[in-house]
Amino acid sequence: RLHPAIKGVWGAQSSGANIVSVNNKISGKNNAGPTPAFASYRKQQGFNSPIGERPVFAYTTALNHLLRKGSPQRLQVGDSSTVFWAEKRADMETSVVDIFGEPRKDDPDRQTRKVTALFKSIHHGRYVGGDADTRFFILGLAPNAARISVRFWQVTTVGELAGHIVRHFEDIRIVHRGKQPEYLPLFRLLASTAVQGKEKNIPPNLAGDTLRAILEGCSYPRTLLTASVQRCRAEREITYPRAALIKGCLNRATRYSNPDQKEELTVSLDPDNTNPGYRLGRLFAVLEKIQEEANPGINATIRDRYYGSASSTPVAVFPTLIKLSKHHLSKLENRGREVNFERLLGEIIDGIGDFPPHLSLEDQGRFAIGYYHQRQDFFKKREPETAQGENQ
Template structure:
């Protein structure tokens, strides 16, 4: 099923979404009118205090894109530049916009009998931007979105666009309201539904994608002649009906605004949803997926049924043995979106059975297993991605890496090789070899290169691979330096790790000469037994190495080197226990 068809189908199952012709918008204020069109009150609808006030979300007649120089107002609501002709931004041409709002509503509302709509028409006839003054009109109202209400209905939260007469009128004019003269929509066969009907010339903006324009961006759009063909204009080049365009955009915006259906993977704003005959089963699948990759663990989920099942999955128990209803009969969809100027880029799109996704996730967990494990247990995917970024900042994650990795995780295919090069580059740059980076390197070695024996979960003293042994040797040499000199500003890892992992033949002879100096100093110090312990480790590793050090190590071998280093260096718990035992014996 295509992306648009899947989203249009999801719309029919979503609760509390706007009906056809409406959209959910941020509304800041309501203007209450008397029947003669005079203003009874102006009410702030925002929640919060001070500069942190948040507009209220409200279903209103649908908004649409307003490119070009011709101002086009929304029906029965808009920002203060259109409704009142006032704005806090100079050069916004507020008077021209207010004229467009007034003239369009005059034309549509002429001859209506509904008291509320007649009151709005009278208000517009008598309004002038010069009347905007405190205390009735607060300055913080400028550029906020406004709606109207009759004063007697405002306290019941009934607004002008909610009145039956307004809804009936909107259902008649909605298709024509947003059209530009000379660019009226035509009819044709919808690519999504296959039905014949009015074709959407422009599609609603998609809002909430990280890094995209705040006003929204498009998935489907044709705005230049170079992209058009056979004389078609805009949306006629990829005909999607008004109803289907509304459904897919509304569903996608709802998912992007809901943390239960949205996670951030690098620069990809990722939404997901399930399709099942039982709504509760679909919700359970969505909760599972959210728990797999969520940025912040939900304490309620972690402590509840989903958290318990998730823990069992991570221990290798198949989903069919945990939640049989989720293993079969649940179709799952995952869509990754990233900003691309005024449009959106599809980072990845996946449609599969949820049971297969669960199996691929379990395989990912197995690939990433490392001892000692990360301090936080099972970190979210963004924490791993942060390890590939300069300064650990999300915005510095290499482009496309997040999407490619997410696709590999969900499909069970090999991980992107750029991940291997990026992790090794970050290790050489900052000298940090932690559980997250070691886990990624092991996963790449296991899945991409089938080196399970050479990439163990924990320290393997029987592993004879030269690269793995060299990493262990480097870690043991660094531990000897710690015993001899204590904490230093620049350890051998800071000075020599990059060169040692790439060209061991040039560096290790020097390190072994330094080691002899460190060993002599350590044995003469206050921890001679600990020095002897690490000296034995070094000797045991050296015995297994070939007679000559390799001249160079490939990226693959550099990954093994880092893994060996991590396993050897972070057996610190055993080393610390030994150190305490030796100190007690000395006393």
């Protein structure tokens, strides 16, 4: 009649909650009147969904074991408590948690080692481990008052899952500074889309939908792109995690909408990319760099004042910014630097044409990537420049 409570689902009642349950039972008063909606055919509580006592004991015991505190097969992402298991013992049961979870304080390099090992085990898109054909199960649970809702359920194989995980890290790979991690944990990616970077501000369904897209190898949710672009505009900062997410979202959307089309966003700066959004992002980065070099130690740059409008309504601000850049260029003491900046500006603007009055969400994302790529390119060490603007 009643199934044992399942404990360990974040956000659910501490005493436990149920996946299979009915709101109430028929009271003596209701017994004489019409049958309540929750007692179809006058069956009460768990008898509405009849399950044998042995399987009830089995599934509740197994879930409580997988969801226990400190479980190596449990991953908390947003409001989704996700558990993993295979039909027989497999390393992937615990590896997937190490790969997507926050790095351990006592072993911060554990995630990097796991992802690196996974990449090495993939050959031409196929997992070559001995358990590649082993069936693998993924269950995402979310709290719903006294009940537990199934956020997602997936049956796959170890090999297929490994391929999807590798694909995810390849999709979000983007140039970054040397001290930053090569493989970003899922929590850090999602936190970059939240207000103040706090876990509690991650949109409720975003975490579960993103994890599901990764594990199933499908397109990232559009809400992930929206949240990333909005954070860039609100904080006027394109961080490494946000740039990685935007690149992954745009390239996956292109791949699934047109499989024959080449992915347009590369890992690092792509001078041949002619997309107006990407070019405008590069242009904005160059204009900011000129301002910084003309005014060493400046507290606020054009990014702090104009990023939002430049990335959404370019025609409203870029003519003004270009005029301003002429003043900044005249203040540069290094003549070679001035010539190089003018040449770079010319190369970028030649591929733009007229400034568009408005950029779509996708082009705002490309704007962010163009800006990020160009800024990262400025960090590269180069040979000193001569007065003629040529490398010595």
